[in-house]
Amino acid sequence: MNRRDFLKYSAKGIAGLTLPLSTIEIVSPGEIFADKGSGTRWVFLVDTYKCTGCGLCVKACKLENEVPYEANVTRTWVERYVLTKDGKVWADTPKGARDGFITNKIDLGEGRFQDIKNEDIQKAFFVPKLCNQCEYPPCVQVCPVGATYQAADGVVLVDRNWCIGCGYCIMACPYGVRFFHPVYKVAEKCNFCYHRINKGLKTACVQACPFGARMIGNIRDPEDPVSKVIRNGRVGVIKDEFGTMPQVYYIGLSREVV
Amino acid sequence: MAHGEIWTLKEFFVTPNEYIYWSIQIVMYPFMTGVVAGAFVLSSLYHVFGIRQLKEIARFALVFSLALLPVAMMPLQMHLQQPMRGVEIFITPHFTSAIAAFGIVFTVYFAIVASEIWFVYRKFIVETALSLRQKTDRTMAEGFWHLTYSALTLGSYDISEKALHQDERAVKILATIGIPVACFLHGYAGFIFGSVKANALWMTPLMPVIFIMSAIVSGIALTMLTYIVVMEIRGFIAARKRTAYDVFQSTDDIRGIETNVIRITSKYLLFFLIFAISLELLDLIFRGYTALKTWDILRRVIYGKDFFDIFILQYGIGNLVPFILFVIPGLTIRRAVAGVILVLFGVFMMRWNVVIGGQSFSLTYAGFMHYIMPIIPHDMETFKEGLFGALLVMVTPFVLFWGLNKVFPAFREI
Numbered sequence: 184m185n186r187r188d189f190l191k192y193s194a195k196g197i198a199g200l201t202l203p204l205s206t207i208e209i210v211s212p213g214e215i216f217a218d219k220g221s222g223t224r225w226v227f228l229v230d231t232y233k234c235t236g237c238g239l240c241v242k243a244c245k246l247e248n249e250v251p252y253e254a255n256v257t258r259t260w261v262e263r264y265v266l267t268k269d270g271k272v273w274a275d276t277p278k279g280a281r282d283g284f285i286t287n288k289i290d291l292g293e294g295r296f297q298d299i300k301n302e303d304i305q306k307a308f309f310v311p312k313l314c315n316q317c318e319y320p321p322c323v324q325v326c327p328v329g330a331t332y333q334a335a336d337g338v339v340l341v342d343r344n345w346c347i348g349c350g351y352c353i354m355a356c357p358y359g360v361r362f363f364h365p366v367y368k369v370a371e372k373c374n375f376c377y378h379r380i381n382k383g384l385k386t387a388c389v390q391a392c393p394f395g396a397r398m399i400g401n402i403r404d405p406e407d408p409v410s411k412v413i414r415n416g417r418v419g420v421i422k423d424e425f426g427t428m429p430q431v432y433y434i435g436l437s438r439e440v441v
Numbered sequence: 442m443a444h445g446e447i448w449t450l451k452e453f454f455v456t457p458n459e460y461i462y463w464s465i466q467i468v469m470y471p472f473m474t475g476v477v478a479g480a481f482v483l484s485s486l487y488h489v490f491g492i493r494q495l496k497e498i499a500r501f502a503l504v505f506s507l508a509l510l511p512v513a514m515m516p517l518q519m520h521l522q523q524p525m526r527g528v529e530i531f532i533t534p535h536f537t538s539a540i541a542a543f544g545i546v547f548t549v550y551f552a553i554v555a556s557e558i559w560f561v562y563r564k565f566i567v568e569t570a571l572s573l574r575q576k577t578d579r580t581m582a583e584g585f586w587h588l589t590y591s592a593l594t595l596g597s598y599d600i601s602e603k604a605l606h607q608d609e610r611a612v613k614i615l616a617t618i619g620i621p622v623a624c625f626l627h628g629y630a631g632f633i634f635g636s637v638k639a640n641a642l643w644m645t646p647l648m649p650v651i652f653i654m655s656a657i658v659s660g661i662a663l664t665m666l667t668y669i670v671v672m673e674i675r676g677f678i679a680a681r682k683r684t685a686y687d688v689f690q691s692t693d694d695i696r697g698i699e700t701n702v703i704r705i706t707s708k709y710l711l712f713f714l715i716f717a718i719s720l721e722l723l724d725l726i727f728r729g730y731t732a733l734k735t736w737d738i739l740r741r742v743i744y745g746k747d748f749f750d751i752f753i754l755q756y757g758i759g760n761l762v763p764f765i766l767f768v769i770p771g772l773t774i775r776r777a778v779a780g781v782i783l784v785l786f787g788v789f790m791m792r793w794n795v796v797i798g799g800q801s802f803s804l805t806y807a808g809f810m811h812y813i814m815p816i817i818p819h820d821m822e823t824f825k826e827g828l829f830g831a832l833l834v835m836v837t838p839f840v841l842f843w844g845l846n847k848v849f850p851a852f853r854e855i
Contacts (some may be wrong), residue, residue: 254442254443255443255446255457256443256457257457257458272807273454274454274805274807275454276454276456278457279457291452291453292450292453292808293451293452321639325537325539325540326535326538327535327538327540328526328529328530328532328533328535329533329535330529345526345533346522347523347529347530348522348526349517349521349540350462350463351538351540351633353458353462354463354637354639354800355638356639357638357639359456359459359803360458361458362444363522365442365443365444368444368522369523425638425639426638441805441806
């Protein structure tokens with residue numbers, strides 16, 4: 184066989200092989216979910232007026248989702264905002280508020296604290312944070328191997344067996360909800376306690392909140408109480424300028440909140 | 442301990458999961474790919490645009506870029522939390538991700554560089570294989586080289602005038618395709634950062650262009666530096682032996698060629714350096730002028746926290762000083778060495794200020810993070826993402842080049 188023939192046969196062989204390959208359909212995990220005909224779109228509602236910063240939600244989340252208790256990462260956290268009469272904004276979230284806010288001192292990091300007198304405070308409030316399960320999740324967009332994906336019910340999930348741990352999704356999230364799981368060494372995030380909501384249970388944080396500041400619901404169900412509030416009430420979302428369409432809604436959002 | 446916690450210091454309001462996740466290896470990644478792309482572009486200047494003065498350095502730059510190629514991948518691999526799964530980028534690329542393009546671009550680029558080298562060296566390969574074949578009493582080493590070169594001919598022994606002419610054409614075509622691919626290889630590294638909308642410092646469409654320009658600058662600089670070092674070693678050997686070394690007759694001979702090559706190459710270096718700095722300054726001015734919501738925190742990072750890194754180390758020592766060194770007429774080798782080392786340092790600092798600087802402020806726009814690079818490693822993680830991991834990445838291309846140079850002599854007349 185001369186070289187010309189060799190090249191000819193190779194080309195024919197490859198062309199012949201491609202034909203049967205093209206009949207195999209590539210199925211994405213999203214499609215499989217969609218096949219179930221999901222009439223659910225999970226959303227979250229936070230009533231910041233009701234939050235007292237007790238941190239029980241954070242504690243419950245860590246225990247439920249096996250995020251090591253002492254590790255300084257968490258799927259959900261609570262932020263404290265304190266506005267003083269001189270117009271300054273102070274904010275902190277020591278250990279993600281796992282142990283609640285037990286002192287008036289604002290944590291400035293690196294072991295420094297700012298003492299604020301009660302009479303200097305103009306207003307103060309707490310804002311719980313968790314994954315926004317965005318309609319257009321940038322974390323899913325940037326994953327180089329497709330290890331993170333959006334289910335048809337809107338929840339963004341991570342495949343722990345496929346994540347390579349490059350950290351691109353962590354960089355892409357405008358809300359800082361992602362981190363590396365200290366044990367599994369892969370990207371980790373809040374998934375609305377996917378294992379619970381699929382069984383008809385509430386998420387761990389909703390269950391643990393003594394004041395009803397956290398609620399989860401299905402926006403596609405017009406009878407759902409959460410859905411009703413979002414449709415009829417006045418709610419806000421965080422950082423909508425990124426075009427991600429976040430699906431965690433807040434009652435009583437203040438302009439200081441980032 | 443959470444990943445990143447060991448080298449991150451948090452100040453003011455930072456959310457719990459924020460750390461410096463992309464550390465020194467991600468600084469090394471664009472730095473090394475940049476050098477690869479730059480070295481290739483330099484060699485193409487000769488092959489495509491026929492800049493004959495660059496002939497001497499072009500072949501070396503080509504072989505060197507092959508030695509650098511695997512190293513562009515190394516820092517990525519080292520920074521992965523699951524390094525064994527890195528191959529998934531090739532198996533299940535998710536094409537909405539900029540990183541997923543890596544597999545394709547990298548493979549194409551590798552194919553182009555490897556085949557270009559093959560065409561450039563084909564005459565040499567065939568001649569060596571044939572001359573070794575004629576030898577009847579081959580030593581073990583000669584037997585090995587005979588096998589290697591015979592395999593490298595890929596069965597094509599035709600070195601007639603016509604065949605060689607075709608080789609030249611092939612080189613020219615490959616080098617021409619190679620330029621956009623090299624730019625793409627590096628431009629997409631810039632895109633990886635520039636497209637992160639969550640990061641106020643990274644997000645700019647200028648990022649890929651800035652990356653390409655500084656890539657070419659660093660590629661030319663490292664090629665010049667290695668060229669000088671190799672020529673100096675040759676001169677030293679020639680002087681010590683007091684005889685001709687290889688094709689060079691004397692130390693003066695070597696010196697003459699060396700100075701000439703360096704003077705011409707430095708002009709191209711200057712050209713790209715000016716372009717790179719202009720783009721970077723444009724980006725900075727534009728951010729200040731438009732002053733979006735995020736400018737407040739960026740300003741505090743650029744003019745405050747990172748002032749020394751950006752304006753003293755990067756722009757001052759890394760750009761301005763070498764600029765002056767190259768502009769003063771009568772460039773000497775010694776001045777060129779100082780210049781290119783500073784240029785390389787400047788480009789490294791630019792990568793540092795982008796990668797680390799981009800993570801030095803919180804998503805809250807009200808807090809800062811400081812990166813403390815691990816020096817003495819005490820476990821795998823602090824080794825990989827510390828000083829020694831970075832040094833390993835820096836040293837590897839030279840080791841690879843040493844090996845490659847034995848097969849494809851980069852300096853000898855062929």
